[in-house]
Amino acid sequence: MQGETPAGAAPRLVWLRSDLRLHDNTALSEAARQGPVVAVFLRCLPQWQAHGHGANKLDFLNRGVTALAEDLAGYNIPLLHREIDHFDAAPATLLALAEEVGACALHFNREYPLDEWRRDEAVIAAFDRQGLTVKAHTDAIAFAPGELLTGQGDYYSVFTPFAKAWHRALTSERLALRDTPAVQAPLEISSEPVPELPALEDTPAAPERWPAGEQAAADRLERFLRFRGRHYKEQRDLPAVAGTSELSPYLALGMLSFRQCCQAVLAENDGHLNEGDAGLTAWVNELVWREFYQHIVIGFPRVCRHRAFQQHTEALAWRDDEAAFTAWCEGRTGYPIVDAAMRQLVETGWMHNRLRMVTAMFLTKHLLIDWRRGEAFFLRHLIDGEFAANNGGWQWAASTGTDAAPYFRIFNPTTQSQRFDPEGTFIKTYLPSLATLSAKQRHAPPAGDLLDQADYPAPIVDHKAARARALDAFKALKSDAS
Numbered sequence: 001m002q003g004e005t006p007a008g009a010a011p012r013l014v015w016l017r018s019d020l021r022l023h024d025n026t027a028l029s030e031a032a033r034q035g036p037v038v039a040v041f042l043r044c045l046p047q048w049q050a051h052g053h054g055a056n057k058l059d060f061l062n063r064g065v066t067a068l069a070e071d072l073a074g075y076n077i078p079l080l081h082r083e084i085d086h087f088d089a090a091p092a093t094l095l096a097l098a099e100e101v102g103a104c105a106l107h108f109n110r111e112y113p114l115d116e117w118r119r120d121e122a123v124i125a126a127f128d129r130q131g132l133t134v135k136a137h138t139d140a141i142a143f144a145p146g147e148l149l150t151g152q153g154d155y156y157s158v159f160t161p162f163a164k165a166w167h168r169a170l171t172s173e174r175l176a177l178r179d180t181p182a183v184q185a186p187l188e189i190s191s192e193p194v195p196e197l198p199a200l201e202d203t204p205a206a207p208e209r210w211p212a213g214e215q216a217a218a219d220r221l222e223r224f225l226r227f228r229g230r231h232y233k234e235q236r237d238l239p240a241v242a243g244t245s246e247l248s249p250y251l252a253l254g255m256l257s258f259r260q261c262c263q264a265v266l267a268e269n270d271g272h273l274n275e276g277d278a279g280l281t282a283w284v285n286e287l288v289w290r291e292f293y294q295h296i297v298i299g300f301p302r303v304c305r306h307r308a309f310q311q312h313t314e315a316l317a318w319r320d321d322e323a324a325f326t327a328w329c330e331g332r333t334g335y336p337i338v339d340a341a342m343r344q345l346v347e348t349g350w351m352h353n354r355l356r357m358v359t360a361m362f363l364t365k366h367l368l369i370d371w372r373r374g375e376a377f378f379l380r381h382l383i384d385g386e387f388a389a390n391n392g393g394w395q396w397a398a399s400t401g402t403d404a405a406p407y408f409r410i411f412n413p414t415t416q417s418q419r420f421d422p423e424g425t426f427i428k429t430y431l432p433s434l435a436t437l438s439a440k441q442r443h444a445p446p447a448g449d450l451l452d453q454a455d456y457p458a459p460i461v462d463h464k465a466a467r468a469r470a471l472d473a474f475k476a477l478k479s480d481a482s
Contacts, residue, residue, distance in 0.1 A: 009035035009036055010035065010102055010103065010104035011035060011036045011037060011038045011101055011102065011103050011104070011187065011189075012031040012032075012034060012035050012036070012037055012038070012103060012104065012105045012106070012107060013031075013037075013038055013039075013040055013094070013097065013098055013101070013103040013105070013106045013107070014027050014028050014031045014037050014038070014039045014040070014106075014107050014108065015027075015039075015040055015041075015042070015094065015106060015107070015108040015123075016028075016039055016040065016041050016065075016068070016079075016108075017041075017042075017108065017109070017111060017116075017254075018109075018111060018140070018252065018253050018254045019109045019139060019140070019254035020061075020064040020065060020067075020068045020213075020214070020253050020254050020255050021068065021071075021214040021217075021254055021255055021256065021257065022068065022071045022072060022075070022180065022181070022214065023177070023178075023180050023214060023260075024177045024178045024180075024257045024259055024260055025109070025139065025178060025254075025257075026109055026137040026138070026139035026178050027107040027108050027109045027135075027137045027139060028107070028178075028181060029178035029179045029180070029181065030107055030135065030137060030178075031105070031107040032077075032179075032181030032182065032184070033179065034105070035104075036184045036185070036187060037077050037181065037184065038077070038078055038080065038101050038103065038187065038189055039072055039077055039078065039079045039080070040079070040080045040081070040082065040094070040097055041065055041079060041080070041081050041082075042081075042082050042083075042084055042090060042093060042094075043081065043082070043083050043084070043195070044083075044084050044085070044086065044087060044089075044090075045058070045083075045197075045198070046085045046086065047085070047086050047087055047115075051115070051379075051387070052376050052379040052380055052385075053379060053380070053385055054200075054201075054202055054379070054380035054381055054382075054385070055200040055201065055202040055203060055204045055205075056202075056204050056205050056349035056381060056382065056383040056385075057249075057252075057253075057349075057382065057383050057384070057385045058197060058200060059197060059200075059204035059207055060204075060207070060210055060212055060249060060253065060383050061253055062194065062196075062197050063207070063212035063213075064212040064213060064253050064255055065079075065194050066194045066212070067212050067213025067214070067215075067216075067255075068213065068214070069191060069194055071213070071214070072191070073191060074183070075181055075182070075183050075184060076183060076184045076185065076186045076187065077181065077184065078187060078189045078190060078191040078192075079191045079192070079194075080097065080101075080189075080191070080192050081192050081194065081195060082097065083195070087115060087116070087118075087119035087122075088119075088122070090119050090122070090123055091122050091123045091125075091126035091127075092126070094106060094123055094126075094127075095126055095127065095130060095132075098127075098132060101189055103132075104132065104133060105132065105133035105134065105135065106123070106127055106132065106133070106134045106135070107134075107135050107137065108120070108123075108135075108136060108137070109136075109137050109138075109139035109140060109254075110136050110137065110138055110139065110140070110144070111140075112140075112145065112294045112295075112297050112298050112388065113297050113304050113387045113388060114297065114301050114304035114305070115304070117298070120136060124136060139254075139257070140254065140257075140258070140294065141258065141290075141291040141294050141295075142166065142170060142174045142175070142258065142259075142291060143166065143169065143174070143291070143295075145294065145295045145298035145299060146298070146299075147169075148162065148165050148166060148169060148295065154299075155295060155296070155298075155299025155300065156292070156295065156299075157296075157299075157300070157309075157402045157403070158402065158403045159288075159289065159292050159402075159403045160403075162288075162292050162295070163285065163288045163292070166288050166291065167273065167274045167288075170273070174259075175259050175262050175263060175266075176259070177259055177260065177263060178259075202380075204349070205346065205347055205348055205349040205381070205383075206347065206348045206349055209348060209349075209350075210249055210349070210350075210383055212255065213255060214250075214255045214256065216250070216255070217247065217250035217255040217256035218256070218260075220245070220246065220247055220250065221245070221247060221256060221260070221261065221264055222264075224245040224246075224247065225264055225265070225268050225280075228242065228243060228244075228245070229245075229265075229268065229277075229279055229280050229283060230277050230279040230280060231243060231279055232244070232245075232279035232280070232282055232283045233278045233279045233282040234279070236282070236283075236353065236354070237353075237354040237420050238354075238420055238421070239341070239344075239352040239354060239355055239420060239421055239426040240421055240423070240425035240426040240429070244352065244353060245283065246350070247261070248350075248384035248386075248389075249350070249383045249384040251287075251290065251384075252384045252385070252386040252389075258287050258290070258291070261284075261287055262284065262287065265280050265283070265284055268280060269281070289389075289392075290388075290389055292392075293388035293389050293391070293392035294388050296309070296388065296392060296402055297387070297388045297391075300402070303391055303392075303395070303401075304387070304391075306372055308395065308400040308401070309395055309400060309401040309402045309404075310399075310400050310401065310404065312477055313398075313399070313400040313477060315477060316400070316473060316474070316477060317368075317473050317476065318368060318369060318370040319367065319368045319369055321367060321369060324367045324369065324460055324461070325363075325367070325369055325373060327457075327460050328342065328359070328362070328363050328367065328369075328374075329342065329377055330342070331343040331346070331430075331431075332457050332460075333362070333457070333459065333460050333461075334456070334457045334458050334459035334460050335362065335413040335414065335417075335444075335459060336417060336424070336427045336431055336434060336442055336443060336444070336445065336456075337355070337358060337413050337414075337416060337417035337421060337426075337427060337443070338358060338359050338362050338413050339430075339431060340355075340426055340427045340429070340430035340431050341355035341356075341358060341359045341430075342359060343430040343431070344430050345359075345378070345381050345382070346381060347430070349381060349382060349383035350382065350383055350384065351378075351382070352426075354416075354420055356378075356393060356397075357393070357396075357397055357411070358411055358413060358416050359374075360374055360378075360393065360394055360397035360398070361397045361398075361405070361410060361411045362411070362413055364394075364397055364398040364399075364470075365398075365410045365411075365466065365467070365470040366410075366413075366461050366463065366466040366467075366470070367460075367461065367466070368466075368469060368470055368473060371394045371395060371397070371398035371400060372394075374394055375390060375391060375394040378390055378394070399474065407470075407471070407474035408471060408474070410467050410470060410471075412463055413463070414443050414444045414463070417442075417443040418443050421443075422439070423439045424437075424439045424442030424443060427442045427443070428442060431456070433454045433455050433456055434454050434456060436453075436454070437454065
């Protein structure tokens with residue numbers, strides 16, 4: 001914990017965004033080291049909605065700000081709120097707030113998608129013009145984009161060499177937890193109550209499943225490492241088993257930092273991140289994947305403009321099939337593992353990672369529907385919706401992205417179901433009408449009376465025919481390029 005800050009010093013503004021925590025917060029720690037702090041949160045609901053974020057994430061975000069306000073109050077750090085309609089309003093709003101509270105500096109942690117990056121650069125320029133100090137910190141990732149480059153000086157476009165470089169360059173300083181601010185002397189500035197969210201198009205799906213705040217995140221991290229972390233590698237692909245950490249919503253909004261995760265693994269794994277227990281190292285690998293995608297959006301900004309990473313795939317002949325897309329969205333494709341997964345998403349705001357791959361590949365390969373439509377649907381419903389990870393995952397499944405699955409890799413949903421949900425336990429949880437079928441039948445309900453009794457649709461597409469159609473579409477790209 002840091003020492004006392006000078007009495008009467010001008011405060012520093014800390015602009016909180018996707019870093020909703022008091023502990024191990026680089027911008028907050030650095031600002032508090034130099035003087036008293038006033039925190040600010042800009043709610044930009046219209047632009048967040050325009051970016052595709054839905055009720056689940058927006059509700060979780062609002063609850064996270066509320067939890068953080070309570071934590072900050074214990075340190076006499078006031079949290080102020082301002083409403084803006086567009087990122088373009090951020091510079092003027094923050095400048096006006098700095099003048100209002102007499103702030104001498106602004107601190108914030110970097111965000112990397114293109115619109116957020118441009119917003120932050122505009123804020124930096126505005127403060128520079130006014131002669132006010134502004135400091136942007138690297139916090140959500142270990143290495144700022146551009147620090148890890150290939151031997152040719154380019155951004156990595158393949159994960160494995162990126163991960164090797166990440167581990168080679170990692171130092172204890174990169175993983176050191178940032179100091180927690182000291183309790184500061186009360187300021188003549190009062191916190192403002194966190195405003196209620198206005199009515200949204202959708203109702204949050206299952207907020208009780210996702211308690212907000214860094215204490216909830218810390219508790220979940222501890223439980224994961226204590227009870228499931230060492231089994232992560234063999235259980236992470238089993239949707240009927242609580243084998244994953246379910247920490248992605250907390251990482252997405254910064255209620256938990258990657259450093260806190262790594263430090264917890266180091267303590268559990270004899271000081272190692274890249275060797276030792278296979279389950280723990282596999283989980284660390286997922287944290288590196290998250291960072292990899294943050295580097296991608298800076299190194300290859302076209303992915304932030306609804307463009308494919310692999311530019312030649314922009315010519316892919318996607319199908320315009322509204323009925324099929326609706327069936328996929330509603331979990332009525334006739335493939336139980338796909339439908340159960342889609343219903344999990346809509347009912348809970350979250351989907352198991354293995355099933356994210358299965359459902360995304362089904363939409364893009366079996367139905368040959370543009371990955372951008374699925375990306376948007378996921379972002380609308382996911383409580384952990386984060387542009388870089390969501391975009392990267394979708395482009396991987398569609399074989400249009402960085403380090404993507406080869407175009408000829410097309411999951412057979414029935415085989416995936418039999419392998420990863422052998423008893424059909426997950427299926428019957430979200431498709432209770434299939435519970436009366438045998439475990440074997442749940443993977444591919446037989447046509448006829450059983451299907452009618454279960455009130456379940458027949459498959460909307462044949463796997464072999466769909467696979468052949470997708471292969472032809474991708475082969476046509478190669479022919480056009482030759």
